[in-house]
Amino acid sequence: MVDLTPAQQRILNFIQAEIQAGRATPSHQEIANHFGFRSKRAAACHLEALRKKGALESQPGKARSLRVISPLAKLRSRIADIPLFGSVPAGFAREREPEAAGCVSVDVASLGFKPTRNTFALRVTGDSMIGRHVLDGDIVVLEHGPEPRPGDIVAALIDGESTLKTFLRKNGKPYLKAENPQFPDLLPAEELMIQGVFKALIRKAKE
Amino acid sequence: MVDLTPAQQRILNFIQAEIQAGRATPSHQEIANHFGFRSKRAAACHLEALRKKGALESQPGKARSLRVISPLAKLRSRIADIPLFGSVPAGFAREREPEAAGCVSVDVASLGFKPTRNTFALRVTGDSMIGRHVLDGDIVVLEHGPEPRPGDIVAALIDGESTLKTFLRKNGKPYLKAENPQFPDLLPAEELMIQGVFKALIRKAKE
DNA sequence: TGATATACTACTCATTTGAGTAGTAATGGT
DNA sequence: ACCATTACTACTCAAATGAGTAGTATATCA
Numbered sequence: 001m002v003d004l005t006p007a008q009q010r011i012l013n014f015i016q017a018e019i020q021a022g023r024a025t026p027s028h029q030e031i032a033n034h035f036g037f038r039s040k041r042a043a044a045c046h047l048e049a050l051r052k053k054g055a056l057e058s059q060p061g062k063a064r065s066l067r068v069i070s071p072l073a074k075l076r077s078r079i080a081d082i083p084l085f086g087s088v089p090a091g092f093a094r095e096r097e098p099e100a101a102g103c104v105s106v107d108v109a110s111l112g113f114k115p116t117r118n119t120f121a122l123r124v125t126g127d128s129m130i131g132r133h134v135l136d137g138d139i140v141v142l143e144h145g146p147e148p149r150p151g152d153i154v155a156a157l158i159d160g161e162s163t164l165k166t167f168l169r170k171n172g173k174p175y176l177k178a179e180n181p182q183f184p185d186l187l188p189a190e191e192l193m194i195q196g197v198f199k200a201l202i203r204k205a206k207e
Numbered sequence: 208m209v210d211l212t213p214a215q216q217r218i219l220n221f222i223q224a225e226i227q228a229g230r231a232t233p234s235h236q237e238i239a240n241h242f243g244f245r246s247k248r249a250a251a252c253h254l255e256a257l258r259k260k261g262a263l264e265s266q267p268g269k270a271r272s273l274r275v276i277s278p279l280a281k282l283r284s285r286i287a288d289i290p291l292f293g294s295v296p297a298g299f300a301r302e303r304e305p306e307a308a309g310c311v312s313v314d315v316a317s318l319g320f321k322p323t324r325n326t327f328a329l330r331v332t333g334d335s336m337i338g339r340h341v342l343d344g345d346i347v348v349l350e351h352g353p354e355p356r357p358g359d360i361v362a363a364l365i366d367g368e369s370t371l372k373t374f375l376r377k378n379g380k381p382y383l384k385a386e387n388p389q390f391p392d393l394l395p396a397e398e399l400m401i402q403g404v405f406k407a408l409i410r411k412a413k414e
Numbered sequence: 415t416g417a418t419a420t421a422c423t424a425c426t427c428a429t430t431t432g433a434g435t436a437g438t439a440a441t442g443g444t
Numbered sequence: 445a446c447c448a449t450t451a452c453t454a455c456t457c458a459a460a461t462g463a464g465t466a467g468t469a470t471a472t473c474a
Contacts, residue, residue, distance in 0.1 A: 065230075133342055197412075198412050235462065245424080269462085421469085
């Protein structure tokens with residue numbers, strides 16, 4: 001692919017920035033205004049060039065149908081928005097989206113599964129799950145609903161607080177193995193509310 | 208917020224799907240066509256209702272300027288696209304985007320830093336970094352360029368292959384601590400090419 | 415029983431918008 | 445010297461588009 005001229009690069013950046021900011025794709029007129037062109041033809045010319053160089057795509061005759069073509073964009077998969085809760089209150093499953101404290105957006109391919117309405121995220125506090133390589137500050141993505149299999153990491157509600165535990169079976173009876181010294185090693189799973197099964201994890205490097 | 212009627216929900220879903228699929232925001236006419244309405248006014252009416260209920264936003268007079276308002280969308284931060292390499296060839300830094308094998312898209316807030324052109328991702332193979340809680344199959348996000356600090360996890364090029372190592376200093380001299388039995392424990396850092404410093408990690412649960 | 419919201423059809427209308435014609439000027443390659 | 449490309453101005457034009465008027469029908473609620 002041919003290199004873009006500085007002017008073309010600026011216009012491409014502008015379009016990309018507008019889309020990223022959640023605004024509508026700019027029209028010819030808006031591009032002209034932004035760069036101080038007196039004629040919107042100038043913008044159209046640059047768009048033509050960008051299209052010819054393969055950096056842009058648009059459906060002819062359709063307003064604001066510009067699409068930035070980047071080598072990465074071709075590889076990008078669908079992005080899922082997962083609500084991040086500070087602490088999950090007792091009656092979780094009923095409401096759809098109880099006040100989310102944040103939003104975790106990750107593409108479905110990296111996540112490894114397609115999130116549903118029952119997918120949520122929690123920020124891990126404490127190193128109680130370090131034995132399963134889950135660290136303090138990690139964001140864990142959990143799925144509410146499915147029956148956990150033995151060995152799965154689950155989030156359980158204990159004393160009004162979400163805690164990560166390992167789900168196990170002993171003589172067919174489900175147990176939760178706490179890796180936190182504050183709790184006994186094995187807790188009967190029936191008495192506790194399992195909020196979700198571990199599906200994915202995001203970690204940022206400590207500063 | 209008032210609940211949406213089934214018809215309104217269908218239209219909202221359609222708009223969201225079109226945007227997610229990378230196509231342009233649908234016009235009134237396109238919505239009408241899709242649902243078989245004879246008049247585009249019907250579509251406009253539904254959009255009005257959705258706007259009134261706070262589920263949509265648009266700039267008046269602007270073509271295709273619809274924006275879906277969801278509680279999560281408000282919390283969503285900018286999404287970064289990071290190239291995922293299968294294996295990083297020797298001359299990395301020179302080209303901008305050498306054939307990426309995939310694309311990792313994560314929001315900047317969850318990532319903990321704003322990626323640059325020097326940010327890339329690798330899929331971890333083997334459990335050699337299990338001591339630092341990095342597992343086989345994890346995706347690590349690295350930043351090329353900055354001088355690593357002692358204790359940082361870095362990706363180094365050894366025998367034409369990227370390997371994760373711990374960066375250390377001994378008497379002021381930089382060393383790489385291999386956690387892989389195939390390599391000696393300490394390797395002089397100067398002789399190896401450090402490709403990037405660990406910044407973030409994404410893990411999917413094993414099936 | 416009347417008000418209100420929903421869910422449409424069939425129109426009109428002013429703007430927005432992409433696309434195009436014609437022309438100017440500068441730059442760089444051959 | 446000639447051509448292609450870039451980078452614009454100043455227009456025109458038709459199609460796309462949002463917004464609106466008028467009207468019909470069917471629910472739901474008080």
